[in-house]
Structures are given as C-alpha cells and as structure tokens.
Amino acid sequence: MKSSEKFGKNIGVLTVALLVFVGLLTLVPLSTSRAGQKGNEAKGKFYFKQTCKSCHIKGEKGGEVTPLIKTQAQWQSYFAKGKHMKGTEPLTKYMTPEQLNDALTFLYNHAVDSPQPETCGK
Amino acid sequence: MNRRGFLKMATEGAVGAALLQTEACRAPLHQQKAAKDIVPRLEIPTTCDMCVNKCSMIAIVEKGVLKKLNPNPENPKSKGMLCARGNAGIQQLYDTARIKHPMIRTGERGEGKWRVVSWDEALDFAAQKLSAIKEKYGPQGTLWSSSESFQEVFFRNLSQAFGSPNSVRHPTLCLASVNLAYSVTFGTVPSFDVQNARYIIMSGANRLESFITPDTMDLIDSTTERKARLIYLDPRFTKTAAKADEWYPIKPGTDLAFILAMLNVIISENRYNKEFVSTYCTGFGQLAEHVKQYTPDWAAEETQIPSKDIFRIAREFSDAAPRAIYYAGRRSSWSRDDFSMRRGQAILNAIVGNWDRQGGMVPNAKVELGELMFLPWDDPVAPRVDELDKNFLLAAKGDGVYLKLRENVLAGQPYPVKGWMIYKQDPMSAIPEQEKTLQMLRQMDFVGVIDIQMSDTAWYADVILPESTYLERLDPVEMLGGIRPVVLYRQPVVKPLHDTKPAFEIVQGLAKRLNLSQYFDYTMEQWIAEQVKPLPMDLPLDYMKKHGVYSPPQYPKYGSTLSPDHRFVTKSGKIELLSERLREAGYDPLPVYHQPSQVPEGKFRLVLGRHAFFTHASTSNNPWLNSFSPENTLWIHPKPADSLGINDASLVEVASGVGSVRLKARVTPKIRTDCVFMQHGYGKRSPWLRLANSGGSDAQLIETAWDKVSGGAALHETFVKVRKV
Numbered sequence: 059m060k061s062s063e064k065f066g067k068n069i070g071v072l073t074v075a076l077l078v079f080v081g082l083l084t085l086v087p088l089s090t091s092r093a094g095q096k097g098n099e100a101k102g103k104f105y106f107k108q109t110c111k112s113c114h115i116k117g118e119k120g121g122e123v124t125p126l127i128k129t130q131a132q133w134q135s136y137f138a139k140g141k142h143m144k145g146t147e148p149l150t151k152y153m154t155p156e157q158l159n160d161a162l163t164f165l166y167n168h169a170v171d172s173p174q175p176e177t178c179g180k
Numbered sequence: 181m182n183r184r185g186f187l188k189m190a191t192e193g194a195v196g197a198a199l200l201q202t203e204a205c206r207a208p209l210h211q212q213k214a215a216k217d218i219v220p221r222l223e224i225p226t227t228c229d230m231c232v233n234k235c236s237m238i239a240i241v242e243k244g245v246l247k248k249l250n251p252n253p254e255n256p257k258s259k260g261m262l263c264a265r266g267n268a269g270i271q272q273l274y275d276t277a278r279i280k281h282p283m284i285r286t287g288e289r290g291e292g293k294w295r296v297v298s299w300d301e302a303l304d305f306a307a308q309k310l311s312a313i314k315e316k317y318g319p320q321g322t323l324w325s326s327s328e329s330f331q332e333v334f335f336r337n338l339s340q341a342f343g344s345p346n347s348v349r350h351p352t353l354c355l356a357s358v359n360l361a362y363s364v365t366f367g368t369v370p371s372f373d374v375q376n377a378r379y380i381i382m383s384g385a386n387r388l389e390s391f392i393t394p395d396t397m398d399l400i401d402s403t404t405e406r407k408a409r410l411i412y413l414d415p416r417f418t419k420t421a422a423k424a425d426e427w428y429p430i431k432p433g434t435d436l437a438f439i440l441a442m443l444n445v446i447i448s449e450n451r452y453n454k455e456f457v458s459t460y461c462t463g464f465g466q467l468a469e470h471v472k473q474y475t476p477d478w479a480a481e482e483t484q485i486p487s488k489d490i491f492r493i494a495r496e497f498s499d500a501a502p503r504a505i506y507y508a509g510r511r512s513s514w515s516r517d518d519f520s521m522r523r524g525q526a527i528l529n530a531i532v533g534n535w536d537r538q539g540g541m542v543p544n545a546k547v548e549l550g551e552l553m554f555l556p557w558d559d560p561v562a563p564r565v566d567e568l569d570k571n572f573l574l575a576a577k578g579d580g581v582y583l584k585l586r587e588n589v590l591a592g593q594p595y596p597v598k599g600w601m602i603y604k605q606d607p608m609s610a611i612p613e614q615e616k617t618l619q620m621l622r623q624m625d626f627v628g629v630i631d632i633q634m635s636d637t638a639w640y641a642d643v644i645l646p647e648s649t650y651l652e653r654l655d656p657v658e659m660l661g662g663i664r665p666v667v668l669y670r671q672p673v674v675k676p677l678h679d680t681k682p683a684f685e686i687v688q689g690l691a692k693r694l695n696l697s698q699y700f701d702y703t704m705e706q707w708i709a710e711q712v713k714p715l716p717m718d719l720p721l722d723y724m725k726k727h728g729v730y731s732p733p734q735y736p737k738y739g740s741t742l743s744p745d746h747r748f749v750t751k752s753g754k755i756e757l758l759s760e761r762l763r764e765a766g767y768d769p770l771p772v773y774h775q776p777s778q779v780p781e782g783k784f785r786l787v788l789g790r791h792a793f794f795t796h797a798s799t800s801n802n803p804w805l806n807s808f809s810p811e812n813t814l815w816i817h818p819k820p821a822d823s824l825g826i827n828d829a830s831l832v833e834v835a836s837g838v839g840s841v842r843l844k845a846r847v848t849p850k851i852r853t854d855c856v857f858m859q860h861g862y863g864k865r866s867p868w869l870r871l872a873n874s875g876g877s878d879a880q881l882i883e884t885a886w887d888k889v890s891g892g893a894a895l896h897e898t899f900v901k902v903r904k905v
Contacts, residue, residue, distance in 0.1 A: 175364070
C-alpha cells in the first residue's frame with residue numbers, strides 16, 4: 059500500500075473512532091445515577107425546594123412531589139433519563155448538572171424505600 | 181375517697197383552674213393591662229422545656245416577676261397537666277446558682293477558677309481556639325455535641341458549616357434502640373394509644389414513677405377509668421408495678437425471651453390477625469418457623485416468669501387486639517441486645533394487627549411547617565470519627581454513637597479530635613465510665629460549653645457561654661407529630677435576668693468570627709415567620725402568640741394507612757417482620773435470643789432508673805426539685821443485705837470494674853436478690869451543683885458496652901460488689 063493510501067486509511071479510522079466517541083458522549087446522561095448518591099444532600103434539599111417545589115405543590119399543575127413518591131431506583135432512573143414534563147424538556151433547563159446531582163442525592167436518601175431511622179427531637 | 185376518685189378530682193380541678201385562666205388569657209393584652217394597672221398581671225402562653233414532652237403552659241407574670249406556671253389545656257396531649265418539673269421551671273429562672281456571665285477558665289481544668297468576661301471576649305476566645313484546631317487538624321478535629329432543644333438546629337448547622345462531620349447527640353444514651361427497631365420494622369416510630377388500649381404490657385418503662393408525661397396521664401385514665409389491664413415486667417417493684425394488674429420481677433435482659441414465647445403461642449394457636457399479616461406484612465412464614473424453638477416452658481427458665489402465665493398473657497393479649505399494645509418504652513439503653521428486644525416487641529405488635537387502630541400503635545400525624553431557605557455549606561470532606569459507615573450501618577447518622585466515638589477519640593483514630601463544643605448536654609454525667617469522659621475532656625486543646633448551669637462538664641470547660649433559659653427567650657416554632665400533632669410556640673415571659681444569650685445569638689456570634697455569617701444572616705422572627713406560613717389561620721403568628729399551641733381539629737384519625745396500596749417506608753414497602761435490610765447489613769433478620777451474662781458469684785447486676793423529679797441534669801439542680809430527693813440510695817434486697825451486714829441507711833461502697841462510689845443503702849424487698857438499683861444523676865463533682873458529692877454517681881460505675889446494631893449504650897450490663905463501709 060502506498061504511503062498516501064495508508065495515511066488516508068488512518069485518517070478514516072481516526073474519523074470513525076471520533077464519530078463513535080462523540081456519538082457515545084451524546085448518550086451519556088448529564089447526571090449519572092451513581093454520582094447522585096455522592097452529591098450534597100443539604101444543597102440538594104435547597105435546590106429541590108427552591109426550584110421543583112415552586113410548581114410541584116398540592117393543587118398546582120405539576121402535582122405534589124416529595125421524596126416519598128418514588129423508590130431509590132425510580133429516582134435514579136428518572137434522573138438518568140434527565141427529562142421533565144413527560145419527556146418534553148431536559149432537567150438541565152432548571153438546574154445545572156451539579157445541582158441536579160445534589161437534588162438526586164437528597165431525593166434518593168429520602169425515597170420511600172430508603173433507610174431513614176427516626177430520631178429524637180429532629 | 182379512693183385513689184380513682186382522687187385522681188379524677190385532681191385532674192378536673194386542674195383543668196377547671198386552667199380553663200378560667202385561659203379565658204382571662206383571651207382578653208386582649210391592652211385590656212389586661214388597663215384593668216390591672218395597680219398589679220399588672222400577664223398570662224403568657226408558652227412551652228415547657230423541662231423534658232422532651234414540651235407540654236404547653238401559661239406563665240403568670242406580675243410586675244415582671246414570674247409567679248406561677250400553669251397548664252394550657254389547649255394542648256390536646258398535655259391538656260390540664262403540668263408536672264412537678266414543669267411547675268419548678270420558675271426556679272430554673274431564679275436559681276441563684278445559674279451561670280450569669282460568660283466566663284473563661286484561669287486555673288487548671290477542673291480547678292474551678294474563672295474570670296467573668298464580656299461576650300465579645302468569650303466569643304473571640306472560642307472562635308480563635310476553634311480556628312486554630314481547624315488549621316492544625318482540619319475541621320474534623322472538632323466535635324460538636326448537643327441534646328434536643330428548639331434551638332439545637334442552629335448549633336448543629338454551625339457544626340456543619342464549620343466543616344466538621346462530627347456531631348453527636350443523646351439518642352445512643354437513651355432511645356436509639358427503640359427508634360431503630362421500629363423504623364426498620366414499620367418505616368417509622370409510631371405513638372402508642374395508651375388512653376384507648378385495653379391490654380398493655382410494659383417492660384420497665386416505669387411511667388407512673390420514672391418519667392411523668394402525658395402518656396402517664398393517659399395510662400392512669402385507661403387503667404383506672406377504662407379498666408385496661410396492665411402487665412408490668414421489672415426487676416423492681418416500682419410505683420408502676422404497684423398500680424399494675426400483674427407484676428413480674430423478670431430476670432434482667434430476658435424480656436426478648438418473654439416476647440418470643442408470646443409470639444410462639446400466638447402463632448401456633450392461630451391467634452394472630454391473618455388478614456392484616458397477609459395484606460401488610462412480609463416474612464411471616466420465616467417468623468413462624470423461627471419462633472417454634474421459643475416455647476413458654478423454655479422462656480419460663482430464662483425469665484423466671486411461670487410458663488402458665490406466659491401462655492395466658494399471650495392469649496389475653498391477642499384476644500384484646502387490636503386494642504392491645506406492648507409499649508415500646510423510651511430509654512432502651514439496657515443491654516447489648518436491646519435492639520433485638522425492641523424488634524421483638526415491634527413484630528409482636530404487628531402480628532396482632534394493632535397498627536393504625538384505636539388503642540393500638542398509630543403512625544404519627546404531622547403538621548407541615550415552612551422553612552427559611554438558604555444555600556447551605558459544602559459537605560465535610562472527612563468521614564465521621566466514630567466510623568458509622570463501617571461499624572453501625574443502619575444507625576441514625578446525625579446522632580452518632582457516643583461510646584464508640586469516645587473510644588476512637590481517646591485512641592486518636594482515625595484522626596485526632598482536639599476541640600469539643602457542647603450545647604445543653606452534660607457528658608460527664610450522661611455517659612458511662614466517667615473516667616474516660618474526663619480523659620477525653622483533658623486531652624482536648626479546647627472545650628467550650630453552652631449551658632445554663634455549671635454542670636460537671638462545664639466545670640472542665642475553657643469557656644462557658646451561658647444560655648438564657650427557655651423562659652427568657654424566643655424560640656423557633658416546633659412541630660410534635662403524634663396521634664394529635666401539635667405546633668408549639670415558645671416566647672419569653674420575662675426579660676433575661678443576667679448577661680446571657682439564646683443559643684441562636686451565641687451561634688451568630690461564633691459564626692461572625694468564623695466567617696460563616698452567611699448561614700445565620702436572619703433574625704429569629706424571620707425564621708419563625710417562614711415556619712408558620714403554611715398554618716391554616718389568617719394570621720398564624722398572632723394566633724400562636726395568643727394561644728401558644730395549635731392542633732388541627734381533625735385528629736385523632738385512625739386507619740389512614742390501612743389500604744392495600746399503602747406503601748410503608750421500608751425496603752419492601754410492607755411491614756417487615758423479617759428484615760432483608762438487617763440481613764444485608766450483617767445482622768439477624770429476625771430477633772435471636774442471646775442469654776444475658778450471668779451475675780457472677782458475690783456480685784449484683786446494677787440497674788439504673790430515674791424518678792419523676794429529675795429528667796435531665798438541669799432538673800436535678802433545680803432547688804425545688806432537688807428538695808424532694810437530695811441524695812440517691814442503693815436499693816438492695818434484705819437477704820443479701822443481711823449476709824453483708826448492711827442495714828437500712830448504712831453507708832456502702834459499690835465497686836465495678838471501672839470505679840467505686842459510696843452512698844447509703846435502702847434495704848427493701850422491692851428488688852430482686854441478684855440486683856441492686858440506684859437512681860441516675862447523683863454524686864456530682866461541680867461544687868456549684870446541689871448534688872455535688874451527694875449520693876453516688878452511676879456514671880462512675882457503669883462500664884462501657886453497647887448494642888452492636890443501634891450503638892445504644894448498655895447501661896445494665898455492669899456487675900458490682902457491695903460492702904458495708
């Protein structure tokens with residue numbers, strides 16, 4: 059094979075590899091479910107209350123949302139999909155990926171099947 | 181007049197008097213003032229703080245002086261009740277032995293030499309010390325310990341904003357095992373509808389003597405007026421035993437054997453609630469198999485309760501269901517297996533189907549409060565010093581495990597902890613093996629205490645930041661969930677008498693100096709305003725100021741969780757008779773009985789308890805309460821007392837593996853021959869306290885042991901020698 063042909067072939071391989079890599083990147087959710095467990099729970103509560111709870115309260119269009127409406131696996135799955143309003147818009151419209159990660163941590167740690175031993179006074 | 185009539189009359193009288201006063205309270209304040217210009221009299225609704233029950237009360241203030249504290253019957257739980265401690269709250273305010281100014285130590289720790297300083301100097305000092313420790317050891321080098329209080333949230337927020345993972349609270353010295361056992365089983369800790377029960381079993385939980393609470397009043401009501409049957413298990417013949425229908429001097433540490441045998445009878449005789457179990461529970465088949473080995477005959481050997489009585493009580497209990505309860509109790513820091521015992525209780529309660537039924541266990545209703553929101557701090561980087569994630573996988577993270585934490589701090593593992601801030605807590609009295617607590621204090625570079633009195637711990641502090649009492653300050657609103665949930669208001673009834681501050685202002689002062697002001701940049705009024713926003717009345721703050729308490733009228737409600745699609749907050753969504761979560765964490769998924777350590781020859785098991793006048797360290801120093809019981813005694817049965825030459829009021833020495841104390845004996849047949857008993861909280865070191873050197877300190881005697889699941893201290897696992905002095 060001539061050197062020019064070899065070069066062209068290498069470029070082609072590299073191009074394909076690059077395209078595959080970019081393609082894979084678009085499939086990776088902006089907030090990963092595994093990372094959600096390691097976010098800041100206290101900040102997550104703040105973001106959840108400040109952002110989500112502005113609509114998701116009883117009697118409002120979004121319906122009431124509390125951590126108890128889903129299991130831990132369901133919260134992970136929801137955030138992994140990263141979509142809101144029945145899949146019509148991304149969650150990142152409302153929060154940054156880091157904030158979403160924190161919110162997921164809060165919701166995950168207080169989900170309906172989470173271990174939450176009660177305590178005295180608080 | 182018989183006992184029943186007396187109690188009824190006393191209660192009605194208290195309610196009647198309180199109602200008259202409530203009517204006066206409803207008159208607008210300006211009219212009260214106008215009518216009483218000569219002797220201005222105010223009736224200010226507020227909330228007690230002498231124990232965890234937070235009864236509502238009305239303060240009678242004349243010319244700026246607090247004259248009397250009365251019950252506020254608008255609270256549906258405490259109603260017309262304000263116990264001896266509640267009434268004695270006046271003396272917490274006027275006690276001449278209070279700490280009146282900030283102070284910094286001048287001599288050695290424990291020498292008792294102090295100089296009075298300004299708040300600026302005290303706060304500067306504390307902040308500099310904390311900052312120096314942070315610089316040298318990281319923020320994890322500081323420990324922040326506190327007990328429940330309406331203002332505790334600010335102290336805990338400061339510890340987290342500072343960056344320390346090391347907060348520790350009181351539950352592993354008290355009710356951690358109950359909380360965890362019921363949380364694992366039901367996903368929550370329910371309340372017990374004592375007032376409406378028809379059959380009540382209590383293991384310890386000496387409600388008619390050790391801790392007078394609204395539950396006490398309900399118990400009196402149900403056992404006298406409504407004729408509920410009370411079965412009481414306790415190594416001592418207490419006042420509760422005296423009022424019970426049956427008392428058994430159970431061998432300490434064997435309550436789980438009794439419970440497992442009851443399960444054996446109820447399941448084998450098909451006396452459990454089949455429909456409830458099949459609809460709401462998991463793990464029944466494995467439970468049924470598991471308890472086959474725990475027969476009443478076997479349990480009789482363990483507990484020393486006759487087998488025929490175990491059979492009969494099990495049958496009566498199931499017959500009375502759903503209005504039958506095995507009362508959970510509160511202080512569950514008895515044995516190394518306390519968690520398993522409380523799990524057994526929870527399971528027994530579950531299978532008779534008393535969940536969410538009148539006279540049974542009722543999940544707590546809540547009232548939603550608002551919250552002042554601000555962007556909080558970053559998470560701490562270091563793991564907790566008590567290594568909860570390694571040692572106590574299911575324990576409540578924010579509470580910590582006190583005894584394990586102390587062991588690690590003393591060992592300097594996994595890292596050094598050299599600063600200790602303490603709020604409303606007296607570790608020297610509260611934690612067993614006092615000598616180790618003293619070592620822990622001594623090895624600190626800095627100890628700062630926020631308290632109202634010179635406790636034994638404050639005595640060893642470097643700086644004391646005196647808090648204003650609950651009668652002198654405005655607190656956050658607090659919601660207490662329950663069968664009848666309440667929202668409580670606490671407002672000052674007099675101006676602060678001394679140079680003290682509420683904990684909130686102390687925290688703000690420290691935060692300013694630690695560059696953490698952004699997390700405390702609001703007033704108490706702003707905090708409260710956010711809290712009361714969701715309440716249903718037009719002007720919620722005005723309502724709370726006028727009434728002191730709000731309880732939604734629709735309660736009690738029973739049965740709201742009794743629908744097949746209700747999801748319990750457990751892993752499976754059901755009531756977990758068998759817990760997979762426990763199994764995954766390496767613990768027994770069903771409660772397994774382990775025989776308690778046997779009492780060595782020539783020794784006694786030391787059992788602790790309290791009485792109605794003292795609940796916390798602050799109450800024992802209260803002048804009025806102290807006068808009822810200025811010293812404790814060692815209860816000992818006449819038979820061993822005789823063989824040791826001990827008479828009533830003899831001075832005796834009690835020695836364990838970690839310390840010895842001297843106190844007077846009380847020779848009484850009201851205790852098992854293999855046990856001795858002393859009341860907790862005496863024999864203080866601080867000369868400022870009325871209990872200084874008065875009686876014997878249990879903290880000096882109790883050896884370190886804990887429950888491996890909850891981390892709860894095992895305070896009844898110490899064996900002592902007793903001799904006449």
